[in-house]
Amino acid sequence: MHIVLDRSGATVGAIRLDDAGAVIDERTIPADDLVDFVRTAEAESPRWVWNDTRAWYPRLLAAGVRVSRCVDLQLSHRIVRMSTLTAESDLARALPGPWDTAPELDEEPERRHTALFEFEVDGAEAHASPLDEFRAQSNAVAACAEPGRIRLLLAAESAGALIASEMRFAGLPYSVARHDALLTGLLGPRPLAGARPAALEQLLLEIRDALESPTLNPDSPPELLRALQRVGLMATSTRSWELRELEHTVIEPLLQYKKLSRLLTANGWAWLDAWIVDGRFRPDYVPGGVVTGRWATRGGGALQLPRHVRGAVVADPGWKLVVADAAQLEPRILTGLSGDTAMAEAGRGKDLYEGIVASGAVDERAHAKVAMLGAMYGATTGESGRLLPRLTRAFPRAVRLVEEAARAGERGEIVTSRLGRSSPKPGPSWLAAQSVASGAESTDADERRARSQARDWGRFTRNFVVQASAAEWALCWMAGLRNRLTELAPSARIGEGPHLVYFLHDEVIVHAPASLAERTAEAVVDSAAEAGRLLFGGFPVEFPVTAAVVDDYAQAK
DNA sequence: CACGGGTGCGCG
DNA sequence: AAAGCGCGCACCCGTG
Incomplete structure:
Protein backbone atom coordinates (compact mmCIF):
# COMPACT_ATOMS: atom_id res chain seq x y z
CA MET A 1 0.00 0.00 0.00
CA GLY A 171 23.76 13.10 15.20
CA LEU A 172 27.25 11.67 15.43
CA PRO A 173 28.34 11.55 19.08
CA TYR A 174 31.23 13.94 19.28
CA SER A 175 33.41 15.04 22.19
CA VAL A 176 34.18 18.75 22.17
CA ALA A 177 36.61 18.19 25.05
CA ARG A 178 38.66 15.63 23.14
CA HIS A 179 38.73 17.69 20.00
CA ASP A 180 39.71 20.77 21.96
CA ALA A 181 42.49 18.83 23.70
CA LEU A 182 43.82 17.73 20.33
CA LEU A 183 43.78 21.28 19.01
CA THR A 184 45.43 22.66 22.12
CA GLY A 185 48.10 20.00 22.02
CA LEU A 186 49.02 20.75 18.42
CA LEU A 187 48.35 24.47 18.14
CA GLY A 188 48.54 25.83 21.67
CA PRO A 189 45.69 27.35 23.66
CA ARG A 190 42.77 28.77 21.75
CA PRO A 191 43.70 32.33 20.78
CA LEU A 192 41.38 35.29 20.77
CA ALA A 193 39.29 35.58 17.66
CA GLY A 194 41.40 36.41 14.65
CA ALA A 195 44.73 35.81 16.34
CA ARG A 196 47.14 33.10 15.28
CA PRO A 197 47.69 30.20 17.68
CA ALA A 198 51.13 30.06 19.28
CA ALA A 199 52.40 27.09 17.30
CA LEU A 200 51.53 28.72 13.99
CA GLU A 201 53.02 32.01 15.10
CA GLN A 202 56.30 30.29 15.94
CA LEU A 203 56.39 28.41 12.62
CA LEU A 204 55.62 31.61 10.75
CA LEU A 205 58.67 33.25 12.31
CA GLU A 206 60.88 30.32 11.32
CA ILE A 207 59.57 30.35 7.75
CA ARG A 208 60.06 34.09 7.33
CA ASP A 209 63.50 33.82 8.81
CA ALA A 210 64.58 30.92 6.61
CA LEU A 211 63.32 32.67 3.50
CA GLU A 212 64.56 36.09 4.57
CA SER A 213 61.08 37.46 3.87
CA PRO A 214 59.94 39.26 7.02
CA THR A 215 56.41 39.94 5.76
CA LEU A 216 55.75 36.75 3.85
CA ASN A 217 52.24 35.32 3.99
CA PRO A 218 52.67 31.58 3.43
CA ASP A 219 48.96 31.24 2.76
CA SER A 220 49.45 33.01 -0.55
CA PRO A 221 50.78 30.47 -3.07
CA PRO A 222 52.16 33.04 -5.54
CA GLU A 223 53.92 34.94 -2.77
CA LEU A 224 55.33 31.77 -1.28
CA LEU A 225 56.48 30.49 -4.64
CA ARG A 226 58.38 33.71 -5.33
CA ALA A 227 60.00 33.55 -1.92
CA LEU A 228 61.08 29.95 -2.47
CA GLN A 229 62.58 30.80 -5.82
CA ARG A 230 64.42 33.73 -4.32
CA VAL A 231 66.41 31.34 -2.12
CA GLY A 232 67.13 29.11 -5.09
CA LEU A 233 64.44 26.44 -4.71
CA MET A 234 63.10 25.30 -8.07
CA ALA A 235 59.54 24.59 -7.00
CA THR A 236 56.82 24.86 -9.64
CA SER A 237 54.00 24.83 -7.12
CA THR A 238 53.58 25.05 -3.37
CA ARG A 239 51.94 21.67 -2.97
CA SER A 240 53.19 19.73 0.02
CA TRP A 241 54.19 16.63 -1.90
CA GLU A 242 56.36 18.72 -4.16
CA LEU A 243 57.94 20.70 -1.32
CA ARG A 244 58.75 17.45 0.42
CA GLU A 245 61.26 16.68 -2.33
CA LEU A 246 63.27 19.83 -1.70
CA GLU A 247 66.18 20.32 0.66
CA HIS A 248 66.22 23.55 2.63
CA THR A 249 65.81 24.64 6.22
CA VAL A 250 62.45 26.22 5.39
CA ILE A 251 60.85 22.99 4.22
CA GLU A 252 60.22 21.35 7.57
CA PRO A 253 58.58 24.32 9.29
CA LEU A 254 56.67 25.11 6.10
CA LEU A 255 55.18 21.63 5.82
CA GLN A 256 54.32 21.73 9.50
CA TYR A 257 52.72 25.14 9.06
CA LYS A 258 50.59 23.90 6.18
CA LYS A 259 49.44 20.91 8.15
CA LEU A 260 48.50 22.85 11.26
CA SER A 261 47.03 25.71 9.30
CA ARG A 262 44.78 23.27 7.49
CA LEU A 263 43.67 21.77 10.79
CA LEU A 264 42.89 25.20 12.20
CA THR A 265 40.92 26.48 9.22
CA ALA A 266 39.03 23.29 8.36
CA ASN A 267 38.48 21.66 11.76
CA GLY A 268 39.56 24.23 14.33
CA TRP A 269 37.67 25.88 17.16
CA ALA A 270 35.42 27.77 14.77
CA TRP A 271 34.31 24.49 13.22
CA LEU A 272 33.69 23.07 16.67
CA ASP A 273 31.53 26.06 17.61
CA ALA A 274 29.55 25.93 14.40
CA TRP A 275 28.96 22.22 14.06
CA ILE A 276 29.03 20.46 17.39
CA VAL A 277 25.91 21.14 19.42
CA ASP A 278 25.05 19.23 22.58
CA GLY A 279 27.74 16.67 21.87
CA ARG A 280 26.47 15.83 18.41
CA PHE A 281 27.77 16.52 14.91
CA ARG A 282 24.80 16.98 12.57
CA PRO A 283 26.00 17.47 9.04
CA ASP A 284 23.55 18.15 6.25
CA TYR A 285 23.69 15.04 4.10
CA VAL A 286 22.58 15.32 0.49
CA PRO A 287 21.55 11.91 -0.86
CA GLY A 288 22.15 11.68 -4.58
CA GLY A 289 24.21 14.86 -4.37
CA VAL A 290 26.94 13.47 -6.63
CA VAL A 291 26.34 12.48 -10.29
CA THR A 292 27.27 8.92 -9.51
CA GLY A 293 24.65 8.69 -6.79
CA ARG A 294 27.05 9.08 -3.94
CA TRP A 295 25.95 11.33 -1.14
CA ALA A 296 27.31 14.81 -0.70
CA THR A 297 27.14 17.01 2.36
CA ARG A 298 26.64 20.71 2.69
CA GLY A 299 28.55 22.49 5.38
CA GLY A 300 30.75 20.99 8.02
CA GLY A 301 32.82 18.91 5.64
CA ALA A 302 31.39 15.76 7.14
CA LEU A 303 32.82 13.48 4.47
CA GLN A 304 36.30 14.90 4.91
CA LEU A 305 36.65 14.42 8.65
CA PRO A 306 40.45 14.02 8.96
CA ARG A 307 41.64 10.70 10.27
CA HIS A 308 43.65 12.28 13.06
CA VAL A 309 40.62 13.91 14.71
CA ARG A 310 38.47 10.80 14.67
CA GLY A 311 39.30 10.05 18.28
CA ALA A 312 36.83 12.80 19.14
CA VAL A 313 33.97 10.66 17.85
CA VAL A 314 33.10 8.92 21.11
CA ALA A 315 30.26 6.61 22.10
CA ASP A 316 27.97 7.68 24.92
CA PRO A 317 28.46 5.96 28.30
CA GLY A 318 27.00 2.47 28.09
CA TRP A 319 27.08 2.61 24.31
CA LYS A 320 29.50 1.46 21.62
CA LEU A 321 30.37 2.51 18.13
CA VAL A 322 30.22 -0.24 15.55
CA VAL A 323 32.54 0.97 12.82
CA ALA A 324 32.22 -0.96 9.59
CA ASP A 325 34.15 -0.72 6.39
CA ALA A 326 33.60 -2.58 3.11
CA ALA A 327 36.95 -4.01 2.04
CA GLN A 328 38.08 -3.13 -1.50
CA LEU A 329 34.53 -2.25 -2.44
CA GLU A 330 35.05 -0.83 -5.91
CA PRO A 331 37.19 -3.66 -7.30
CA ARG A 332 34.66 -6.12 -5.97
CA ILE A 333 31.88 -4.16 -7.61
CA LEU A 334 33.80 -4.32 -10.87
CA THR A 335 34.12 -8.06 -10.36
CA GLY A 336 30.36 -8.40 -10.09
CA LEU A 337 29.63 -6.04 -12.97
CA SER A 338 31.91 -7.91 -15.33
CA GLY A 339 31.21 -11.40 -14.04
CA ASP A 340 34.97 -11.95 -13.86
CA THR A 341 35.23 -15.32 -12.19
CA ALA A 342 39.02 -15.13 -11.89
CA MET A 343 38.76 -11.91 -9.94
CA ALA A 344 35.93 -13.32 -7.84
CA GLU A 345 38.27 -16.19 -7.01
CA ALA A 346 41.05 -13.75 -6.08
CA GLY A 347 38.69 -12.01 -3.66
CA ARG A 348 37.29 -15.11 -2.03
CA GLY A 349 37.79 -15.27 1.70
CA LYS A 350 40.64 -12.77 1.76
CA ASP A 351 41.98 -9.37 0.87
CA LEU A 352 41.33 -8.94 -2.84
CA TYR A 353 44.70 -7.36 -3.51
CA GLU A 354 46.50 -10.23 -1.81
CA GLY A 355 44.40 -12.55 -3.92
CA ILE A 356 45.59 -10.80 -7.06
CA VAL A 357 49.17 -11.32 -5.89
CA ALA A 358 48.42 -14.99 -5.20
CA SER A 359 47.05 -15.34 -8.72
CA GLY A 360 50.50 -14.46 -9.99
CA ALA A 361 49.38 -11.36 -11.88
CA VAL A 362 51.61 -9.00 -9.90
CA ASP A 363 54.34 -9.29 -7.28
CA GLU A 364 53.07 -7.36 -4.30
CA ARG A 365 49.92 -5.99 -2.75
CA ALA A 366 50.79 -2.36 -3.42
CA HIS A 367 51.13 -3.17 -7.11
CA ALA A 368 47.78 -4.93 -7.18
CA LYS A 369 46.16 -1.93 -5.61
CA VAL A 370 47.69 0.69 -7.85
CA ALA A 371 46.96 -1.40 -10.93
CA MET A 372 43.31 -1.85 -9.98
CA LEU A 373 42.83 1.80 -9.14
CA GLY A 374 44.54 2.78 -12.36
CA ALA A 375 42.24 0.52 -14.35
CA MET A 376 39.16 2.02 -12.73
CA TYR A 377 40.34 5.63 -12.98
CA GLY A 378 41.94 5.44 -16.40
CA ALA A 379 45.60 5.91 -15.55
CA THR A 380 47.86 5.69 -18.57
CA THR A 381 51.27 6.62 -17.25
CA GLY A 382 53.49 5.71 -14.34
CA GLU A 383 53.52 2.46 -12.49
CA SER A 384 49.83 1.98 -12.84
CA GLY A 385 50.01 2.24 -16.63
CA ARG A 386 52.88 -0.22 -16.74
CA LEU A 387 51.02 -2.79 -14.67
CA LEU A 388 47.82 -2.65 -16.71
CA PRO A 389 48.84 -5.25 -19.33
CA ARG A 390 49.50 -7.82 -16.61
CA LEU A 391 46.17 -7.08 -15.00
CA THR A 392 44.46 -7.40 -18.35
CA ARG A 393 46.02 -10.79 -18.99
CA ALA A 394 44.89 -12.12 -15.62
CA PHE A 395 41.44 -10.53 -15.53
CA PRO A 396 40.36 -9.79 -19.07
CA ARG A 397 36.66 -9.51 -18.38
CA ALA A 398 37.01 -6.96 -15.59
CA VAL A 399 39.41 -4.80 -17.55
CA ARG A 400 37.29 -5.04 -20.69
CA LEU A 401 34.26 -3.72 -18.84
CA VAL A 402 35.92 -0.49 -17.81
CA GLU A 403 37.64 -0.14 -21.18
CA GLU A 404 34.30 -0.38 -22.95
CA ALA A 405 32.79 2.19 -20.61
CA ALA A 406 35.68 4.49 -21.45
CA ARG A 407 35.26 4.01 -25.21
CA ALA A 408 31.53 4.75 -24.91
CA GLY A 409 32.28 7.98 -23.09
CA GLU A 410 34.84 8.99 -25.68
CA ARG A 411 32.11 8.62 -28.30
CA GLY A 412 29.82 10.82 -26.22
CA GLU A 413 27.54 7.96 -25.22
CA ILE A 414 25.81 7.35 -21.91
CA VAL A 415 26.75 4.52 -19.55
CA THR A 416 24.55 2.93 -16.92
CA SER A 417 25.21 1.45 -13.51
CA ARG A 418 24.19 -1.99 -12.31
CA LEU A 419 20.76 -0.89 -11.09
CA GLY A 420 20.09 1.74 -13.73
CA ARG A 421 21.60 5.09 -12.89
CA SER A 422 22.82 6.65 -16.13
CA SER A 423 25.62 9.10 -16.64
CA PRO A 424 24.86 12.61 -17.88
CA LYS A 425 25.43 13.48 -21.51
CA PRO A 426 28.49 15.55 -22.28
CA GLY A 427 27.73 19.25 -22.40
CA PRO A 428 27.42 21.55 -25.42
CA SER A 429 31.02 22.71 -25.35
CA TRP A 430 32.24 19.11 -25.44
CA LEU A 431 30.02 18.33 -28.41
CA ALA A 432 31.08 21.50 -30.15
CA ALA A 433 34.75 20.63 -29.71
CA GLN A 434 34.17 17.19 -31.21
CA SER A 435 32.26 18.53 -34.16
CA VAL A 436 34.82 21.22 -34.88
CA ALA A 437 37.56 18.59 -34.87
CA SER A 438 35.73 16.34 -37.28
CA GLY A 439 34.96 19.20 -39.67
CA ALA A 440 36.89 19.74 -42.88
CA GLU A 441 38.49 22.95 -41.65
CA SER A 442 39.85 21.56 -38.39
CA THR A 443 43.37 22.34 -37.29
CA ASP A 444 45.77 20.08 -35.44
CA ALA A 445 45.06 22.06 -32.30
CA ASP A 446 41.31 21.46 -32.69
CA GLU A 447 41.90 17.75 -33.04
CA ARG A 448 44.27 17.58 -30.10
CA ARG A 449 41.82 19.42 -27.91
CA ALA A 450 38.92 17.23 -29.00
CA ARG A 451 40.89 14.06 -28.39
CA SER A 452 41.96 15.23 -24.99
CA GLN A 453 38.42 16.14 -24.00
CA ALA A 454 37.14 12.85 -25.35
CA ARG A 455 39.64 10.98 -23.22
CA ASP A 456 38.69 13.07 -20.19
CA TRP A 457 35.04 12.16 -20.64
CA GLY A 458 36.01 8.54 -21.20
CA ARG A 459 37.78 8.47 -17.85
CA PHE A 460 34.63 9.87 -16.29
CA THR A 461 32.34 7.21 -17.79
CA ARG A 462 34.92 4.51 -17.07
CA ASN A 463 34.78 5.39 -13.42
CA PHE A 464 31.07 6.14 -13.43
CA VAL A 465 29.95 2.55 -13.95
CA VAL A 466 32.01 1.41 -10.98
CA GLN A 467 31.47 4.30 -8.61
CA ALA A 468 27.72 4.51 -9.30
CA SER A 469 27.27 0.77 -8.82
CA ALA A 470 29.31 0.90 -5.64
CA ALA A 471 27.05 3.69 -4.38
CA GLU A 472 24.05 1.45 -5.10
CA TRP A 473 25.61 -1.40 -3.19
CA ALA A 474 26.24 0.93 -0.26
CA LEU A 475 22.62 2.12 -0.27
CA CYS A 476 21.36 -1.46 -0.30
CA TRP A 477 23.78 -2.28 2.50
CA MET A 478 22.56 0.58 4.65
CA ALA A 479 18.89 -0.01 3.89
CA GLY A 480 19.22 -3.65 4.88
CA LEU A 481 21.18 -2.71 7.97
CA ARG A 482 18.54 -0.19 8.98
CA ASN A 483 15.88 -2.90 8.84
CA ARG A 484 17.98 -5.27 10.90
CA LEU A 485 18.68 -2.61 13.50
CA THR A 486 14.95 -1.99 13.82
CA GLU A 487 14.44 -5.69 14.46
CA LEU A 488 17.04 -5.60 17.22
CA ALA A 489 15.04 -2.98 19.10
CA PRO A 490 11.57 -2.90 17.55
CA SER A 491 9.85 -0.35 19.71
CA ALA A 492 12.71 2.07 20.18
CA ARG A 493 12.70 5.59 18.88
CA ILE A 494 15.67 6.82 16.91
CA GLY A 495 18.42 7.23 19.44
CA GLU A 496 17.12 4.62 21.87
CA GLY A 497 18.10 1.50 19.96
CA PRO A 498 21.10 0.92 17.70
CA HIS A 499 21.04 3.49 14.93
CA LEU A 500 23.16 4.69 12.03
CA VAL A 501 25.13 7.83 12.76
CA TYR A 502 27.65 8.13 9.94
CA PHE A 503 28.13 7.11 6.33
CA LEU A 504 31.22 7.60 4.22
CA HIS A 505 30.80 5.94 0.80
CA ASP A 506 31.91 2.47 1.86
CA GLU A 507 31.93 2.85 5.62
CA VAL A 508 29.21 3.20 8.27
CA ILE A 509 29.09 3.83 11.98
CA VAL A 510 26.28 2.54 14.18
CA HIS A 511 25.82 3.91 17.69
CA ALA A 512 24.56 0.98 19.71
CA PRO A 513 23.79 0.13 23.31
CA ALA A 514 26.73 -1.96 24.50
CA SER A 515 24.48 -4.95 25.06
CA LEU A 516 23.50 -4.98 21.39
CA ALA A 517 26.88 -4.12 19.89
CA GLU A 518 27.86 -7.64 18.92
CA ARG A 519 24.54 -8.34 17.29
CA THR A 520 24.84 -5.01 15.49
CA ALA A 521 28.21 -6.10 14.13
CA GLU A 522 26.61 -9.30 12.85
CA ALA A 523 23.85 -7.28 11.22
CA VAL A 524 26.44 -5.18 9.43
CA VAL A 525 28.09 -8.27 7.97
CA ASP A 526 24.82 -9.95 7.03
CA SER A 527 23.56 -6.81 5.33
CA ALA A 528 26.68 -6.61 3.22
CA ALA A 529 26.18 -10.15 1.97
CA GLU A 530 22.56 -9.38 1.23
CA ALA A 531 23.48 -6.28 -0.73
CA GLY A 532 25.81 -8.39 -2.85
CA ARG A 533 22.99 -10.78 -3.65
CA LEU A 534 20.62 -7.95 -4.47
CA LEU A 535 23.01 -6.51 -7.02
CA PHE A 536 24.66 -9.59 -8.44
CA GLY A 537 22.29 -12.46 -7.70
CA GLY A 538 24.10 -15.76 -7.47
CA PHE A 539 27.40 -14.56 -8.92
CA PRO A 540 29.99 -15.58 -6.34
CA VAL A 541 31.61 -12.23 -5.61
CA GLU A 542 32.05 -11.65 -1.89
CA PHE A 543 31.66 -8.39 0.04
CA PRO A 544 33.56 -8.76 3.28
CA VAL A 545 33.21 -5.97 5.80
CA THR A 546 35.27 -5.29 8.87
CA ALA A 547 33.08 -4.45 11.84
CA ALA A 548 34.89 -3.11 14.89
CA VAL A 549 33.14 -2.58 18.23
CA VAL A 550 34.90 0.37 19.81
CA ASP A 551 34.49 3.31 22.15
CA ASP A 552 35.86 5.85 19.73
CA TYR A 553 36.32 6.07 15.98
CA ALA A 554 40.11 6.19 16.16
CA GLN A 555 40.17 2.72 17.71
CA ALA A 556 38.75 1.19 14.55
CA LYS A 557 41.49 -0.13 12.24
C1' DC B 1 32.39 44.91 -1.75
C1' DA B 2 30.61 40.60 -4.05
C1' DC B 3 31.62 36.97 -6.97
C1' DG B 4 33.96 33.40 -9.41
C1' DG B 5 38.05 30.90 -10.79
C1' DG B 6 42.30 28.92 -9.14
C1' DT B 7 44.94 26.52 -5.66
C1' DG B 8 45.60 23.31 -2.11
C1' DC B 9 44.16 19.58 0.78
C1' DG B 10 40.88 16.71 3.42
C1' DC B 11 37.90 12.27 2.36
C1' DG B 12 36.40 7.79 -0.44
C1' DA C 1 56.03 7.62 -4.45
C1' DA C 2 52.83 9.81 -8.31
C1' DA C 3 48.47 10.59 -11.64
C1' DG C 4 43.88 8.94 -13.01
C1' DC C 5 37.82 9.21 -10.73
C1' DG C 6 34.23 11.66 -7.50
C1' DC C 7 33.52 15.39 -4.00
C1' DG C 8 33.54 20.13 -0.14
C1' DC C 9 35.68 23.85 1.89
C1' DA C 10 38.92 27.72 3.03
C1' DC C 11 41.68 30.92 1.22
C1' DC C 12 43.74 34.09 -2.27
C1' DC C 13 43.34 37.17 -6.02
C1' DG C 14 41.67 39.30 -10.17
C1' DT C 15 37.53 41.29 -12.06
C1' DG C 16 33.40 44.01 -12.25
Missing part, protein backbone atom coordinates in the same frame (compact mmCIF):
# COMPACT_ATOMS: atom_id res chain seq x y z
CA HIS A 2 1.07 3.55 -0.74
CA ILE A 3 -0.04 6.79 0.86
CA VAL A 4 0.64 9.88 -1.21
CA LEU A 5 1.05 13.08 0.79
CA ASP A 6 0.53 16.47 -0.80
CA ARG A 7 0.77 19.68 1.15
CA SER A 8 -1.13 22.77 0.19
CA GLY A 9 -1.10 25.60 2.65
CA ALA A 10 -2.43 24.60 6.02
CA THR A 11 -3.71 21.22 4.93
CA VAL A 12 -2.27 17.98 3.66
CA GLY A 13 -3.93 15.69 1.17
CA ALA A 14 -3.47 11.99 1.88
CA ILE A 15 -4.37 9.53 -0.84
CA ARG A 16 -4.27 5.84 -0.11
CA LEU A 17 -3.54 3.55 -3.04
CA ASP A 18 -3.82 -0.22 -3.26
CA ASP A 19 -1.08 -2.30 -4.81
CA ALA A 20 -2.58 -1.82 -8.26
CA GLY A 21 -2.38 1.94 -7.81
CA ALA A 22 -6.12 2.49 -7.44
CA VAL A 23 -7.34 5.10 -4.97
CA ILE A 24 -8.96 3.47 -1.98
CA ASP A 25 -9.18 6.48 0.28
CA GLU A 26 -8.66 10.18 0.02
CA ARG A 27 -8.77 12.73 2.78
CA THR A 28 -7.66 16.16 3.76
CA ILE A 29 -5.90 16.62 7.06
CA PRO A 30 -5.06 19.82 8.91
CA ALA A 31 -1.29 20.13 8.79
CA ASP A 32 -1.25 20.11 12.57
CA ASP A 33 -2.69 16.60 12.58
CA LEU A 34 -0.16 15.17 10.18
CA VAL A 35 2.08 13.69 12.83
CA ASP A 36 -0.77 11.75 14.42
CA PHE A 37 -2.03 10.64 11.05
CA VAL A 38 1.35 9.26 10.06
CA ARG A 39 1.90 7.66 13.45
CA THR A 40 -1.39 5.81 13.18
CA ALA A 41 -1.13 4.82 9.55
CA GLU A 42 2.45 3.64 9.94
CA ALA A 43 1.09 0.60 11.79
CA GLU A 44 0.05 -0.74 8.39
CA SER A 45 3.56 -0.23 7.00
CA PRO A 46 2.59 1.78 3.94
CA ARG A 47 5.17 3.21 1.60
CA TRP A 48 4.85 6.97 2.05
CA VAL A 49 5.02 8.91 -1.18
CA TRP A 50 6.18 12.49 -0.91
CA ASN A 51 7.95 15.07 -3.01
CA ASP A 52 11.02 15.40 -0.86
CA THR A 53 11.98 13.53 2.28
CA ARG A 54 13.81 16.55 3.64
CA ALA A 55 10.58 18.52 3.56
CA TRP A 56 8.53 15.98 5.51
CA TYR A 57 10.58 13.70 7.63
CA PRO A 58 12.49 15.91 10.06
CA ARG A 59 9.29 17.09 11.71
CA LEU A 60 8.01 13.55 12.04
CA LEU A 61 11.27 12.45 13.61
CA ALA A 62 11.16 15.36 16.01
CA ALA A 63 7.71 14.20 17.09
CA GLY A 64 9.02 10.69 17.68
CA VAL A 65 7.57 9.16 14.51
CA ARG A 66 9.70 6.95 12.35
CA VAL A 67 8.54 5.55 9.03
CA SER A 68 9.81 2.36 7.54
CA ARG A 69 9.50 3.05 3.81
CA CYS A 70 8.99 5.90 1.39
CA VAL A 71 9.18 7.03 -2.19
CA ASP A 72 11.17 10.23 -2.55
CA LEU A 73 9.68 11.54 -5.78
CA GLN A 74 12.36 14.15 -6.29
CA LEU A 75 15.24 11.71 -6.11
CA SER A 76 13.34 9.05 -8.04
CA HIS A 77 12.44 11.48 -10.77
CA ARG A 78 16.04 12.32 -11.47
CA ILE A 79 16.90 8.66 -11.84
CA VAL A 80 13.95 7.74 -14.04
CA ARG A 81 14.39 10.83 -16.18
CA MET A 82 18.03 10.01 -16.94
CA SER A 83 18.11 6.24 -17.00
CA THR A 84 18.65 4.41 -20.25
CA LEU A 85 16.38 1.69 -18.86
CA THR A 86 13.36 4.01 -18.86
CA ALA A 87 14.37 6.15 -21.83
CA GLU A 88 11.24 5.27 -23.80
CA SER A 89 8.83 6.27 -21.07
CA ASP A 90 6.50 9.25 -21.21
CA LEU A 91 8.26 10.65 -18.19
CA ALA A 92 11.65 10.58 -19.86
CA ARG A 93 10.32 12.00 -23.13
CA ALA A 94 8.30 14.84 -21.60
CA LEU A 95 9.48 18.41 -21.70
CA PRO A 96 11.21 19.55 -18.52
CA GLY A 97 8.65 20.25 -15.83
CA PRO A 98 8.53 21.23 -12.19
CA TRP A 99 10.13 17.97 -11.12
CA ASP A 100 13.18 18.77 -13.22
CA THR A 101 13.75 22.29 -12.07
CA ALA A 102 13.09 21.24 -8.57
CA PRO A 103 14.96 23.07 -6.17
CA GLU A 104 18.20 22.77 -4.67
CA LEU A 105 16.67 23.89 -1.44
CA ASP A 106 18.16 27.21 -1.06
CA GLU A 107 19.33 28.87 2.04
CA GLU A 108 17.32 28.31 5.09
CA PRO A 109 18.23 30.32 8.14
CA GLU A 110 19.41 28.44 11.22
CA ARG A 111 19.81 25.30 9.19
CA ARG A 112 22.97 24.39 10.99
CA HIS A 113 21.71 24.20 14.50
CA THR A 114 18.48 22.35 14.38
CA ALA A 115 17.21 19.08 13.10
CA LEU A 116 13.70 20.42 13.18
CA PHE A 117 13.71 22.69 10.20
CA GLU A 118 11.54 22.10 7.21
CA PHE A 119 11.42 23.53 3.76
CA GLU A 120 8.39 25.29 2.48
CA VAL A 121 7.10 24.12 -0.84
CA ASP A 122 7.59 26.91 -3.28
CA GLY A 123 5.13 28.18 -5.83
CA ALA A 124 6.11 26.16 -8.86
CA GLU A 125 6.19 22.96 -6.98
CA ALA A 126 2.95 23.47 -5.15
CA HIS A 127 1.19 22.73 -8.42
CA ALA A 128 3.12 19.61 -9.25
CA SER A 129 0.85 16.76 -8.28
CA PRO A 130 2.69 14.07 -6.37
CA LEU A 131 0.04 11.53 -7.35
CA ASP A 132 0.49 12.24 -11.06
CA GLU A 133 4.23 12.10 -10.72
CA PHE A 134 4.10 8.87 -8.75
CA ARG A 135 1.94 7.29 -11.45
CA ALA A 136 4.23 8.52 -14.20
CA GLN A 137 7.20 6.99 -12.42
CA SER A 138 5.37 3.74 -11.77
CA ASN A 139 4.39 3.48 -15.42
CA ALA A 140 7.93 4.16 -16.56
CA VAL A 141 9.32 1.48 -14.30
CA ALA A 142 6.63 -1.09 -15.10
CA ALA A 143 7.14 -0.68 -18.84
CA CYS A 144 10.89 -1.03 -18.91
CA ALA A 145 12.68 -4.19 -19.89
CA GLU A 146 14.16 -4.95 -16.49
CA PRO A 147 11.89 -3.30 -13.94
CA GLY A 148 13.54 -5.14 -11.07
CA ARG A 149 16.79 -3.24 -11.37
CA ILE A 150 15.40 0.24 -11.33
CA ARG A 151 12.71 -0.60 -8.81
CA LEU A 152 15.42 -1.69 -6.41
CA LEU A 153 17.40 1.44 -7.14
CA LEU A 154 14.45 3.72 -6.39
CA ALA A 155 13.70 1.86 -3.18
CA ALA A 156 17.33 2.07 -2.10
CA GLU A 157 17.63 5.74 -3.01
CA SER A 158 14.48 6.53 -1.02
CA ALA A 159 15.66 4.48 1.94
CA GLY A 160 18.86 6.50 1.78
CA ALA A 161 16.83 9.68 2.05
CA LEU A 162 15.16 8.38 5.21
CA ILE A 163 18.51 7.35 6.63
CA ALA A 164 20.05 10.74 5.90
CA SER A 165 17.30 12.47 7.85
CA GLU A 166 17.58 9.97 10.68
CA MET A 167 21.34 10.33 10.91
CA ARG A 168 21.04 14.08 11.08
CA PHE A 169 18.36 13.76 13.71
CA ALA A 170 20.43 11.41 15.86
